[in-house]
Amino acid sequence: MSTATPKKAVRQNSQFREVTRRLFRNKKAIFAMIVISLLLFMVIFADLIVPYSKAIDLNIPNRLKDPGKDFWFGTDAQGRDLFARIIHGSRISLMMGIFATLIQATCGTILGTTAAYLGGKADNIIMRILDMWMAIPSLLITLAIIAGLGVGVPQMISAIGFGGIPCFARVLRAAALGVVSQEYIESARALGASGPRIIRKYVIPNIVSQILIQATVNISGTILLGATLSFLGLGAQPPTPEWGAILSQGLGDFQYHPHLVTIPGIFLAITALSINILGDALRDAFDPKLKGKA
Amino acid sequence: MADKLLEIKNLHVHYVTDGETVRAVNGIDLTIERGQTLGLVGETGAGKTTTALSILRMLPAYTAKIPQGEIYLDGNPILTMKEKELRKLRGSKASMVFQDPMTSLNPVYRVGDQIAEVIKLHEKKISRDELRERVGKILELVGIPAFRQYDYPHQFSGGMKQRVMIAIAIACRPELLIADEPTTALDVTIQAQVLEMMQDLKKELNSSILLITHDLGVVAAFCDYVAIMYAGEIVEYGTLEDIFDPTRRHHPYTTGLFGSIPNLTEKTDRLSPIAGLMPDPTDLPEGCKFHPRCPNCMDKCRTECPPVYHRGEHRIMCHMAADWGETTTVREEETK
Numbered sequence: 001m002s003t004a005t006p007k008k009a010v011r012q013n014s015q016f017r018e019v020t021r022r023l024f025r026n027k028k029a030i031f032a033m034i035v036i037s038l039l040l041f042m043v044i045f046a047d048l049i050v051p052y053s054k055a056i057d058l059n060i061p062n063r064l065k066d067p068g069k070d071f072w073f074g075t076d077a078q079g080r081d082l083f084a085r086i087i088h089g090s091r092i093s094l095m096m097g098i099f100a101t102l103i104q105a106t107c108g109t110i111l112g113t114t115a116a117y118l119g120g121k122a123d124n125i126i127m128r129i130l131d132m133w134m135a136i137p138s139l140l141i142t143l144a145i146i147a148g149l150g151v152g153v154p155q156m157i158s159a160i161g162f163g164g165i166p167c168f169a170r171v172l173r174a175a176a177l178g179v180v181s182q183e184y185i186e187s188a189r190a191l192g193a194s195g196p197r198i199i200r201k202y203v204i205p206n207i208v209s210q211i212l213i214q215a216t217v218n219i220s221g222t223i224l225l226g227a228t229l230s231f232l233g234l235g236a237q238p239p240t241p242e243w244g245a246i247l248s249q250g251l252g253d254f255q256y257h258p259h260l261v262t263i264p265g266i267f268l269a270i271t272a273l274s275i276n277i278l279g280d281a282l283r284d285a286f287d288p289k290l291k292g293k294a
Numbered sequence: 295m296a297d298k299l300l301e302i303k304n305l306h307v308h309y310v311t312d313g314e315t316v317r318a319v320n321g322i323d324l325t326i327e328r329g330q331t332l333g334l335v336g337e338t339g340a341g342k343t344t345t346a347l348s349i350l351r352m353l354p355a356y357t358a359k360i361p362q363g364e365i366y367l368d369g370n371p372i373l374t375m376k377e378k379e380l381r382k383l384r385g386s387k388a389s390m391v392f393q394d395p396m397t398s399l400n401p402v403y404r405v406g407d408q409i410a411e412v413i414k415l416h417e418k419k420i421s422r423d424e425l426r427e428r429v430g431k432i433l434e435l436v437g438i439p440a441f442r443q444y445d446y447p448h449q450f451s452g453g454m455k456q457r458v459m460i461a462i463a464i465a466c467r468p469e470l471l472i473a474d475e476p477t478t479a480l481d482v483t484i485q486a487q488v489l490e491m492m493q494d495l496k497k498e499l500n501s502s503i504l505l506i507t508h509d510l511g512v513v514a515a516f517c518d519y520v521a522i523m524y525a526g527e528i529v530e531y532g533t534l535e536d537i538f539d540p541t542r543r544h545h546p547y548t549t550g551l552f553g554s555i556p557n558l559t560e561k562t563d564r565l566s567p568i569a570g571l572m573p574d575p576t577d578l579p580e581g582c583k584f585h586p587r588c589p590n591c592m593d594k595c596r597t598e599c600p601p602v603y604h605r606g607e608h609r610i611m612c613h614m615a616a617d618w619g620e621t622t623t624v625r626e627e628e629t630k
Contacts, residue, residue, distance in 0.1 A: 120356035148322070183397040190350055190392075191412045191462065192385035205402040 019209075022285040029281030035274040042090045054084035056239040064257050074259045076250060080239075082260065086267055089241035092282035093271070096157050096235075097223035103161025104222075105215045108168025113203045115169070117195060127173065130166035138163040143224070146234050153242075156235040160225055168214060175210040176203050209286035216279035220272035227268055243268050298366075299470055299502050300326040300349065300388075305363030307344050307526075316575045318344040320526035320583075321362070326470065326519075331496065331503040333513035334470060335551070339572050342506045343393075345372065345523075346472050348522050349504070351375075353418035368469060386416040388470035389463040394479050395456035399447035405458050406443025409433070412465045428465075435498075436461045436491055453484035457491065471496075472504045477512060485524055487515055510555060519607075522548050525573055526584040532608035545612045546588045582613065590614060 023029050028190075042049070059079035067074040073082035115126040133141075145159035179185065180203060188198050227244030229235040236242035238249065243264045250260025307319040309522060319341040324333050334342050347353050349365060351372055365372040367388055372380065389412075392398045400408055409429045413420065420428075430440030436457040447455060456476060463471055473492070477485040496503055513520055513534075520537040522530040522545065530537065530545040537548065544552075547558060550568035570587040573579055579586055585595040594613050603615040610618070 084627055183392050183394055184400045186352065187390070187398045187459070187462070188354055188400070190384055190390040192381045192383070192415050193411070194381055197415075201403075202400050206400070208402075 003055065014091055018284075020286045021198050023281055025156055026056045026281045026284065028277050029285075032277040032281065033273040034268060039090060039094060039271060040275075046087050046091055049087055050081070050084040052084075052088055054081050055088040055241045056080065064253060066257065067263075073263050076246070076260055078239075082246070082263060085241040086243070086264060089246055089264070090267070091241045091273075092236055092242045093154060093223055093226060093244070093268075096153065096160070096226040097219040097275075099157045100160040100164065100222045100226070101215050101218045103158065104164040104168045104218060105211060107161075107165045109172050109204065109211055111165065112169040112172030112174075113199050114208070116173045117180050117199050117203060119180070123173075127170075130169050134166040134170075138167075139225070139228070142229065143234065146229070150239060151234055153236055153240070156226060156229055160206060160229075161224055164218065164222065168218070171214050172210060174205060175207040177280050179203050179206045181275055190263065209282075213279055213283045213286065216275060216282055220275040220279075223275075224268065225270055297328045298325050299328045299330075299368055300324070300492070300504070301364075301366040302345070302349070303366075305345070305348060305365065306547045307341070307348055307363075308359045308360055308361060309354075309357045313358055314576050317573060317578055318526055319348070320578075322523070322526070322528045324521060324528065324531075326502045326504060328469065328502055329500050330519060331505060331517045332619075333517035333520045334504060334506045334518060334523060335508060335510060335513055337508065337572055339575065340523040341526040342523055343474055344526075346390065346474050346504065346506055348373075349470075349472060350388060350390060351380055351492045352390075378532070382416070385412050385463075385468065386466040387468055388472060389466070389468040390472040390474065391456075391459050391463045391476045393475040394460050395452055398459050399455055401447055404444055404446055405450070406430075406433070409443070409458070409465050412462055432461045433458075433463050437487075441617050446622075453480050453488065456480060456488055456501050460488070460492065460495070464499065464501075467499055470502050470504065474506045475508070476505070476575065477507070477509070485512070492516070510551065522551070525575065525578060526607075527583060527611060529584065529611045530609065536608040541609070543610065543615060543618075544576060545584075545610050546590050546614070547584050550587075550589075571614065582611075584612075 046052070057080070059075070059081075061079065062071070062075050063077055063079035065071050065075040065079075067082075068294040071081050071083065073086060075081055076085070111126055111130065115123040141158045142156075145162060146155055149155040149159065185202055186199060188202050193201070194264055227242070227247070230242045230244030232249040233245075234249065236245045238245065247261055247264040247268070250257070250264070254261045302322060302324040304321050304323060305319055306317075306321055309316040309318055322341075324332070324344065324345075334345065335590060336342050344353065344358075348358075348360065349367065349372065353360075360373060363373070367383060370383060370387075372383075375383075393478065397529070399405070403411075405427070406429045409427050409432055413428060415427060426443075429553050433440050433443055438457055438461070442450075447458070450458060454623075456479070460476070471492075477488055480488060493516065495501075505513070507513060517534055519533055520531070521528045522537070524547050530548045536542060537544075540552070547568070551564075553566040554568065555563060556562075568587055573583060573586065581597045582588070582595040582600050585591045588595065592613060598613070600611050600613045602609050602611045603618040604610070605618045
């Protein structure tokens with residue numbers, strides 16, 4: 001390496017650059033990212049695309065219209081424009097996925113890395129508690145929390161977030177275990193760094209890729225779980241548009257007006273699918289074994 | 295000069311795992327004075343690294359036990375200190391360079407940030423520019439251009455990484471530098487460079503070095519004092535001349551060690567290694583721990599653990615040295 005290596009050339013070798021480069025080479029990932037960007041666009045500019053009133057105001061004369069020129073996605077039993085409802089429903093569905101995952105990622109990362117770093121008894125205690133937590137089916141734990149906190153979107157987000165912590169913590173503990181046995185952790189201790197500092201500055205930055213992958217894959221699961229809860233009537237309450245709730249409300253007229261179920265269903269499926277594809281692509285992009293190949 | 299920087303007294307370290315006790319260090323006494331270099335030599339598994347780790351109390355928390363012994367670093371009782379106090383000493387009073395430079399640097403931070411990290415840990419108030427400048431100076435001290443502080447560890451070669459490790463270790467001008475086989479992972483030419491650099495640094499910073507190695511050549515080039523370790527005990531200790539002068543009396547293990555090195559002036563077809571293997575540390579032999587492999591083994595050796603005989607600074611732990619007469623060990627001196 002010549003001594004005159006310009007700084008710019010050096011920067012390009014950073015891990016982040018390398019990962020994005022590999023990510024953009026993956027065609028499936030680009031497709032997924034386009035879909036996700038469109039969804040995000042929908043979430044952010046929902047009010048500009050179609051006013052919120054259209055999604056909730058009753059319009060009985062136009063009830064149960066099939067998809068057509070006036071109503072792109074048709075209307076529901078109350079005559080509300082399904083297109084508007086889907087657009088505004090994306091807000092709750094996606095936000096739910098993102099915020100619940102954020103709760104899971106934050107708590108899971110802290111618990112998992114702490115357990116891995118401390119090891120021994122502390123590790124045992126943290127992980128056994130998480131095991132007990134995990135032994136309860138996540139839908140059940142979510143239902144129990146909603147029963148305690150009441151029905152509503154914020155309650156649902158915290159319930160889903162809380163229920164998913166152990167799974168997250170386990171994956172990240174496994175990842176962190178590989179890091180804490182590295183010599184640079186020992187070296188950091190020898191230089192006088194404290195436990196929390198080592199976790200913050202040495203352990204977490206080294207497992208960021210795993211956190212990111214796990215979080216991405218998790219978002220789709222969370223969106224689906226949120227839709228499930230709304231479908232069961234425990235999440236978003238009518239007339240709030242939410243994909244799961246829209247699907248559930250359309251079920252009564254499914255036989256003659258299948259668009260009420262298929263359209264929100266397709267949106268849910270595409271969202272979950274693209275987020276999963278992006279998660280897989282991220283995993284591939286971060287995997288050093290594929291360096292130069294993928 | 296007679297200022298004791300590090301004092302280890304009768305240190306025992308055991309690793310306790312399911313039903314088994316590994317006796318890694320069995321009652322060693324060591325002192326290092328300011329500005330001195332001590333070489334700790336021994337086979338793999340002799341307890342060298344365990345000794346080094348115990349100086350900073352970095353032994354694995356759940357398995358390592360220290361049933362006996364005291365360690366003083368510049369008067370601070372390391373083994374009984376609070377963790378918080380100890381953290382202040384680590385890195386500033388004493389720091390450590392690890393064996394493998396490839397895995398000792400955090401791969402996700404720029405090298406300069408890692409050096410800055412130590413400085414920030416021990417000196418709270420320091421401006422960004424000042425920090426950058428100091429990091430640059432330290433890097434130049436170890437022979438790396440200052441602008442490379444913006445590079446990541448994977449952009450460095452092994453030898454340069456080891457220099458960076460040393461730079462991190464000396465960033466706060468520690469009085470004691472513990473180097474655990476700093477050159478083992480490097481090739482010979484880089485080894486020489488790193489050692490030479492450490493020698494210069496020692497002069498510049500007037501710090502003491504505890505050099506752990508199994509390379510006697512490195513010891514000869516670098517150390518003032520040498521301690522030979524075998525099965526958790528220091529079997530021979532003395533100045534460089536004491537140990538390296540073949541005409542003086544030695545522990546049979548030391549003789550064996552030197553016998554295993556090829557000699558430039560003598561023509562031999564085969565080296566004469568020490569027969570046998572290190573004893574199982576969970577089941578150490580009775581009497582002298584070296585007796586199963588010792589060519590001069592006597593009946594006494596099988597049953598009785600030899601005391602430390604010494605003449606001047608030269609100490610030998612062997613019944614053969616009994617005619618030196620002075621059997622007072624450091625431990626006994628304590629009780630007087």
